[in-house]
Amino acid sequence: xxxxxxxxxxxxxxxxxxxxxxxxxxxxxxxxxxxxxxxxxxxxxxxxxxxxxxxxxxxxxxxxxxxxxxxxxxxxxxxxxxxxxxxxxxxxxxxxxxxxxxxxxxxxxxxxxxxxxxxxxxxxxxxxxxxxxxxxxxxxxxxxxxxxxxxxxxxxxxxxxxxxxxxxxxxxxxxxxxxxxxxxxxxxxxxxxxxxxxxxxxxxxxxxxxxxxxxxxxxxxxxxxxxxxxxxxxxxxxxxxxxxxxxxxxxxxxxxxxxxxxxxxxxxxxxxxxxxxxxxxxxxxxxxxxxxx
Amino acid sequence: xxxxxxxxxxxxxxxxxxxxxxxxxxxxxxxxxxxxxxxxxxxxxxxxxxxxxxxxxxxxxxxxxxxxxxxxxxxxxxxxxxxxxxxxxxxxxxxxxxxxxxxxxxxxxxxxxxxxxxxxxxxxxxxxxxxxxxxxxxxxxxxxxxxxxxxxxxxxxxxxxxxxxxxxxxxxxxxxxxxxxxxxxxxxxxxxxxxxxxxxxxxxxxxxxxxxxxxxxxxxxxxxxxxxxxxxxxxxxxxxxx
Numbered sequence: 001x002x003x004x005x006x007x008x009x010x011x012x013x014x015x016x017x018x019x020x021x022x023x024x025x026x027x028x029x030x031x032x033x034x035x036x037x038x039x040x041x042x043x044x045x046x047x048x049x050x051x052x053x054x055x056x057x058x059x060x061x062x063x064x065x066x067x068x069x070x071x072x073x074x075x076x077x078x079x080x081x082x083x084x085x086x087x088x089x090x091x092x093x094x095x096x097x098x099x100x101x102x103x104x105x106x107x108x109x110x111x112x113x114x115x116x117x118x119x120x121x122x123x124x125x126x127x128x129x130x131x132x133x134x135x136x137x138x139x140x141x142x143x144x145x146x147x148x149x150x151x152x153x154x155x156x157x158x159x160x161x162x163x164x165x166x167x168x169x170x171x172x173x174x175x176x177x178x179x180x181x182x183x184x185x186x187x188x189x190x191x192x193x194x195x196x197x198x199x200x201x202x203x204x205x206x207x208x209x210x211x212x213x214x215x216x217x218x219x220x221x222x223x224x225x226x227x228x229x230x231x232x233x234x235x236x237x238x239x240x241x242x243x244x245x246x247x248x249x250x251x252x253x254x255x256x257x258x259x260x261x262x263x264x265x266x267x268x269x270x271x272x273x274x275x276x277x278x279x280x281x282x283x284x285x286x287x288x289x290x291x292x293x
Numbered sequence: 294x295x296x297x298x299x300x301x302x303x304x305x306x307x308x309x310x311x312x313x314x315x316x317x318x319x320x321x322x323x324x325x326x327x328x329x330x331x332x333x334x335x336x337x338x339x340x341x342x343x344x345x346x347x348x349x350x351x352x353x354x355x356x357x358x359x360x361x362x363x364x365x366x367x368x369x370x371x372x373x374x375x376x377x378x379x380x381x382x383x384x385x386x387x388x389x390x391x392x393x394x395x396x397x398x399x400x401x402x403x404x405x406x407x408x409x410x411x412x413x414x415x416x417x418x419x420x421x422x423x424x425x426x427x428x429x430x431x432x433x434x435x436x437x438x439x440x441x442x443x444x445x446x447x448x449x450x451x452x453x454x455x456x457x458x459x460x461x462x463x464x465x466x467x468x469x470x471x472x473x474x475x476x477x478x479x480x481x482x483x484x485x486x487x488x489x490x491x492x493x494x495x496x497x498x499x500x501x502x503x504x505x506x507x508x509x510x511x512x513x514x515x516x517x518x519x520x521x522x523x524x525x526x527x528x529x530x531x532x533x534x535x
Contacts, residue, residue, distance in 0.1 A: 009478040014511045040476035040519050045424045046468035049446035049461075057532040058472070061525065089426075101371055111532035115524045163426035164439065171430050197389045197425035204484065205460030209393050209421065242502060281509040 003131065004070045004080045005033045006062060008087040008234075009041050014242070015084065015234030017278025021263035022083055022128055024276045028267070029136060029144060036066055036080065042090040045200065053107050059094035060108045064117040077124040081131060083263075085233035086200075089160035091125045096165055127161055129232055129262065130168040133176045138183045146271040148185020153265070154226035155181055155188050156217065158236040159197045171195075177262055181230060184269040191224050193217050198236045203243050208250075214239045215247045218255045228258040228286055230265055237261060241283050258286035358408035366405050370437070370444035377434045378402045384428035384438050394418040398428055398438055405441075414454045419445040420461040458491045473529060476519030481512045 003026075011019040026033045039062050041047075043055035063080075070078030082088040098105045098121070112118055132141065155177040162171045169176045174195065178188035198217060203210030218240060221229050231237045241259035248254055260282065267277040279286060367375045378399075385397035395417045396404060404413050413419070422442040429439045446465070449455055455462045467486045471478050484503070488496040506512035519525055 009480065009517065012517065013480045013513055014506060016511050038520050040525060041472045041478045043472065044468070044478075046465040047472060048424075048443050049465040050450055050469040051533075052443065052447065053532050054473075054529050057528050061528055104371075107532045107535070110534075111528045111530075114531035115528035117524070117528070159423075159425035159427065164429050164437070195427075197423055197427065199390070200423045200425075201464060202390075202421070202423050202461075204487065205464050206393075206421065209390060213389060242506065245501075281511055283505060283509070 001073055001079070002032050002034055002071060003126075004036050004066050004078060006036045006039050006066070006080055006082045006087060006091075008039075008082065008084040010084050010086075010234035010238075014238050017281045018083060018234055018237070018261045018263060020276065020278035021261055021267045024272050025132075025263050025266045025270065028270050028272060029140065031131075031136065033081070034069075036062065037069055038065060042082075042084075042087040044086040044090060048090075053104060055090070056094045056097055056104055057108050057111050059091045060098065060112060060119055061115070061117060062091065063094070063123045064112055064119040066123045067119055070123070072122060073124070075124070077122050079126055079131075080123050081126050081128050083128050083232075084235070085127075085158055085160040086235060088125060088127050089164070092165045092167070095121075095123075095125065127168070127232070129161070129176055129180070132266075133180060134168060138179060141180070141266065142183045145184055145269045147269055149181070149265060149269050151186050151227040152225055153181045153186045153188055154191050154221040154224065154229050155194060155262075156221075156229050156231050156236065156240075157195050158231065158233040159195055161232050162195060177230060177232065180262065181265065184265055186265070186269075189221075189224050189226055191220060191226075193220050198239045200235050200239070203239045207246075210239065211243065211247050211250050214243055215251050215253070215255075218244065218247060218257050219251075219253065221257055222255050226257065228260055230262045231259055232262055244284060256284055258282065258284045260286050353409070359410040360408050362408045362410040362413075363406040366441065366444055366448070369447065370441045373441055373444075374434060374436050375402065375406060375441065378406070378436055379434060381433060383431050383433060387427045387431045388422075389425065389427065390421045390423065394421050398422075398442075401445075402436075402438070402441070405445075411454075413445060414449045414452060418442075419449060420455070420459065422446075460487065460491050463487055463490045473526075474518075475516060476522060476525045477517040479513070479515070479517045481506075481514050482516060 007019055023033060040058055042062070043058045047055040047058065066078050066080045070080065073079050082091055098108060157174050157177060162169050162174050181188045196217060197213060199210040199213035203214060229240060231240065237259050244255065244257065264277045264279060274280060363375060367373050380399055380403060382399045385391045385399040388398055391397040398418070401413060401416065401418050419442055422439065424439050426439050429437050432438060450462055450465065464487050467483055467490070468478060471483060484499060485496065488499065503512065
């Protein structure tokens, strides 16, 4: 079965290592990914703050394009993978509002018609973690592991992967990433910050607040002896890693915590070369050997 | 022990509401509930004063409230069950940024219902909400608080009720413009535009970060966009009409 893939803006710039490692991993397990042609921005949290119906229209265009381009899976729905949590939550939310709110549906449908598009609800939005755990299955991943991780990993899910519309994991205490990390030969740490908000773009807008939220997550991971943080979202990764220098300066700390995408960890344990996983692009270097893997 | 109330269980505790009311009357200050705290631009910086139980010296009269505000907000947030709120405070307790807010979420809901339009729309609360949806998930009455916060943000932007160089709404507007024009967001350009409109000095602060992103190939300066811009613009134009 073919999966459509909707990268979103972040995976083409700051989240580039996520895109590289995601593609490398899917190619290693021989699951074809095809990029959604002419996709647009999901609107993220910013668009919703200015104009709600337009933000739904943006996601509806992506859904319409996916329905046209993809082939339906066994359940009759085109499978659209959205790796960025903001794109994932935003597109899911749009689907929910189109289903539940007649007024929004009417306006969005009118817009789609004017733009010579149509969407009849036959797209299923998936997070790659969901696909890997529930379609591919942890057993198949385990078989492909050549170099077990051997690291203590703090699994950080972030907020928008399970909230508000969790479809594949628990909203309060998700476990899929922990199961995955264990299958890769790592140790997943018990810690309370799994779905605690990193502040997202606050780090760039209300800096003090953003830095503090990131600091709480990083320091908790360090205190619990984590070798690295595993993340599923480009915005979390950006705040936690790229602002680590600023966090340390602001709190007079010296935390050095690699923050890697879960797809990079899968790739490493599969024995895929580091360059193909975008590991050289990380600000805080992560060397598997140095942590006893 | 405050005078005239031997039976009070507070045993003279300064934080006791009864005691504070007694003090207020002695000082000639009419006590109000803390929700009448006036908006001050300094609060926008994010940190609220350390003293929580301060005496409220500004009065707000019933006639100054907007009795329709609650209905307006509920409507904008799609008939949200605003009026079903039981004021339990779960939202404020679970919110990761409530300690930075001038009014925590529970209080915002009550202020919306009471008609404190000006105070709500100029509060730091609505901009500190990072849309993590924790309150929405935890609310025992299934109120979609995050969507109410979005409705309040939209109202504040519509009415231009935020300080000129305040980062969050500026970011929202710049992001909005860029996507309306190109269909995609160019992260590098967005950062520069925000800094230009907020604090130019921020550009210097972020120059180290920018350089690092550039050298690791994680930031492109070229403007991203969809191919079919006309289709996107037609779509956005047509959904706007009600």
